[in-house]
Amino acid sequence: MIAVTDNRSANRFEAHDGDTLAGFAAYVxxxxxxxxxxxxxxxxxxxxxxxxxxxxxGVESVQAEGLRVLAVCPFIAGWLARHPELAHLEYRAASRVTD
Incomplete structure (x- = not known):
């Protein structure tokens, strides 16, 4: 069974299968x-x-903290695209119109 934890000291979510690191999602x-x-x-x-x-x-943790998600990673961006119910969490820079 895969267990995911937030390793804040390493700035990444880690997926473990027992003691084996199966993958990670690095963040800032x-x-x-x-x-x-x-x-x-x-x-x-x-x-x-x-x-x-x-x-x-990762996204659920961000949501629980009341923050937004910026998906620089193509995998996370693709995953979010397949979950439109979470689109409200995506960070979008406010653009400014100048004269």
Whole structure:
């Protein structure tokens, strides 16, 4: 069974199968958002839902903290695109119109 935890000292969510690191989702945290910058799954665990478990746990954690998600990582961005019910969590920079 895959267990996902937030390893804040390493700035990443980690997925473990027992004592084995199956994958991680690295992030940068600010006072407003969590930017997911890279997701990696050990090849031995590919196709077993590890990446999705990391994305779900990470996004749910961000939501629980009242922050936004900035998906720099293509995997997290793709996962969010497949979960439109979470679109309200995505960080969007406010653009300014200048004369």
């Amino acid at each position: 945290r600010t006072s407003e958002l969590v930017a997911f910058v890279h997701t990696e799954v050990d090849p031995a665990f590919e196709g077993r839902g590890v990446g999705s478990a990391l994305a779900r746990a």
